[in-house]
Amino acid sequence: MPLVALRDEALGYGAGAVLRQITLSVAPGERVVLLGRSGAGKSTLLGALHDRIVGGGHRVALVPQDHALVPQLSVRHNVLMGRLDDRSAAYNLTSLLRVRSRDRAEIDAILDRVGLGEEAPRAVEGLSGGQKQRTALARALYRGGAALIADEPVSAVDEGQAGRLLDEMSAAFGTAILALHDVGQARAFATRLIGLRGGRIAFDAAPGEIGAGELERLYAA
Ligand SMILES: Nc1ncnc2c1ncn2[C@@H]1O[C@H](COP(=O)(O)OP(=O)(O)OP(=O)(O)O)[C@@H](O)[C@H]1O
Numbered sequence: 253m254p255l256v257a258l259r260d261e262a263l264g265y266g267a268g269a270v271l272r273q274i275t276l277s278v279a280p281g282e283r284v285v286l287l288g289r290s291g292a293g294k295s296t297l298l299g300a301l302h303d304r305i306v307g308g309g310h311r312v313a314l315v316p317q318d319h320a321l322v323p324q325l326s327v328r329h330n331v332l333m334g335r336l337d338d339r340s341a342a343y344n345l346t347s348l349l350r351v352r353s354r355d356r357a358e359i360d361a362i363l364d365r366v367g368l369g370e371e372a373p374r375a376v377e378g379l380s381g382g383q384k385q386r387t388a389l390a391r392a393l394y395r396g397g398a399a400l401i402a403d404e405p406v407s408a409v410d411e412g413q414a415g416r417l418l419d420e421m422s423a424a425f426g427t428a429i430l431a432l433h434d435v436g437q438a439r440a441f442a443t444r445l446i447g448l449r450g451g452r453i454a455f456d457a458a459p460g461e462i463g464a465g466e467l468e469r470l471y472a473a
Pocket of ligand 1: 431
């Protein structure tokens with residue numbers, strides 16, 4: 253039983269389709285990476301897959317390209333928001349004043365895993381781009397779920413850190429669908445690569461089956 257299935261669908265905004273004739277399904281346990289030039293439609297496809305998986309009643313952890321953090325709040329509070337919809341309004345409001353010790357311990361352990369242990373009390377607005385990105389990843393780890401959907405989740409950290417973070421995400425989520433621009437990272441992470449070009453799926457196969465020529469054509473002007 254696939255987690256999500258699209259069949260010959262057009263995806264876009266309002267009247268205009270960004271992607272056409274999209275047929276794909278994702279099974280539990282797959283690690284899918286979307287590749288393509290800027291504007292190829294990776295975020296559009298991630299958004300559609302997110303909505304379908306959530307619509308199917310599954311819990312999803314989302315890392316949007318812009319991170320969707322609350323700048324004025326602390327790193328710890330932003331991570332806490334990964335479970336906002338699991339809790340009552342009263343619980344969430346009182347947590348704003350003081351994060352309960354049980355939640356704090358769980359969150360701080362996750363912050364250690366992404367190298368942000370020292371930054372827990374800092375307001376997000378004062379962080380570097382890479383620290384903000386790691387806060388969004390920590391929020392996804394804290395949320396958990398059947399699938400991770402992440403749009404360029406390691407674009408602002410160095411190569412070594414990116415590899416370690418992708419390993420963390422891979423271990424924490426049974427299924428993951430990511431957009432990445434680094435082909436090496438994509439090959440290392442994915443069980444399946446999907447290339448988008450010209451509004452269509454150009455390839456959809458295991459990394460070992462995608463040659464350098466296909467990747468060159470995907471990114472050619
Ligand atoms: N909210 C929106 N409303 C209308 N058009 C949009 C919207 N978001 C994206 N688009 C358009 O859809 C197309 C695909 O954009 P999308 O963000 O999915 O590409 P992408 O592959 O994720 O690009 P990037 O690598 O630059 O993030 C672009 O032409 C873009 O202008």
